Amino acid sequence: MNDEIHFLPLGLNDTKRDWMDQAYCRNNKIPTEVFFPVRGAAQGHENPKQIICKHCSVTKECLDYALNNYLSVGIYGGTSGRDRRRLQRERHEQS
Numbered sequence: 001m002n003d004e005i006h007f008l009p010l011g012l013n014d015t016k017r018d019w020m021d022q023a024y025c026r027n028n029k030i031p032t033e034v035f036f037p038v039r040g041a042a043q044g045h046e047n048p049k050q051i052i053c054k055h056c057s058v059t060k061e062c063l064d065y066a067l068n069n070y071l072s073v074g075i076y077g078g079t080s081g082r083d084r085r086r087l088q089r090e091r092h093e094q095s
Contacts, residue, residue, distance in 0.1 A: 019065075024056035035075040053078035067091070 020026060025035070025048075034048050053059055053075065063077025067088060072081045079087070 017065075019058040019061035022058050023062065024058075025052055028052075036073065037075075048075045049078050049080065 024030075030048075030052055034052070037048075053062075056062070056078075059077045061077070063079055063084075065071075066074075066076035066079070066084055070088070072085055072088075074081065076084070
């Protein structure tokens with residue numbers, strides 16, 4: 001991993017984004033690559049859902065951001081893409 005920090009572009013479906021400044025990952029300069037693990041790679045103790053997101057005070061906002069923008073890859077709000085796809089299905093079923 002390189003030492004540069006790259007933040008994802010802001011989604012078009014979000015109007016309030018100040019929560020991003022409070023994100024644990026941003027304030028602790030966690031490299032973006034951590035949130036996009038290689039498929040099939042053993043995560044073990046480096047699972048960001050268990051290690052990083054559990055310390056964050058804005059996981060709900062992060063999850064809402066990912067759901068509102070249909071982000072199905074990567075870790076957002078302590079959820080995997082698989083978790084969010086399931087949540088999206090549940091949202092649509094309740095509509």
